[in-house]
Amino acid sequence: QVRSSPPFAADQIPAEHVYTIPDSSYDEGYLVQVLRRLVELAKMRHDSLSALSPPSMEEGDEVEHVEEEEEGRAEVDSAKMRAVVEMEEEAIKSVCMMWDISVDVGCAAFLHRCHITDIVVEFLTPSSSPITPTLPRLNEVCLGLLANLANNDATYSALSLSPRFLSTAMKFFLVSTDALTLAELCRLCSTCVGKDEQRGVWQHLLLHSDVFNQLLCVMMNSLNEVLSERVFSLLHSLLYFFAPRTHTMLAAGLLPVLAAVVSDHLPTAEEEEEDTSGERRQKLNRDHLFHLLECCIC
16 A cells, blocks of 8 residues: 555645744744655655556566566666655754754644644654655654654644554554664653553553564564663553553563573673673663563562
């Protein structure tokens, strides 16, 4: 399936003079221009990637004729993909800028009023999708921005009540192999789990057997320190915020996995003393691990 076009047009973003950003050095007019450009990029990227799907060979077509068509189509597709890369690079720069400024409460509220959630979700694409992003960094920065904005109650509600976003987010757990993308997704989920509103929605999604098992798999096998810490933080949030029955179920699933992690991944005292080359395999943080074990037992 091909994803639908953005559900809004660039001219639907508020005019420059409608909103102000109090106590901030950021110009709202400039931000609106950037957001409108992102809407345009999302639509152009969608149209370009949608046109890459080759038609299937119909009965009666000659093989040689089909091969000639495929060669010509490959050249066109190559040119379109180069254009897509340029679009994504421009989008990454813009989203990175908004990721940085979203820590400001006023800017976060302004971005939400400008439909930033809908705009950013248009760029999110799990790797198994028919429309595959050429730059994994695009997914990372989009999820990082949303993780910052989730601290804003209005933005959090928009995310939690969007079936499309929730479905897309969970797909990343199942198909993404990019550590930094998964790290930002875990940070986003940890923030949302810590909110009272719609917590049950996140509980239902994250405790789905496929998603939960993938979290455990990442915890056991990831050598990326940031990702490991974010997974531990998410699992801790699940244990801390959910009801006793859920806590018991999570602990029962986590304890044997944590025991394996303790035996397989933690460095011994001898290994720590012999770390002279600086190339020792990354180990999971002791404090994170033992804290999670403590939460399971209590």
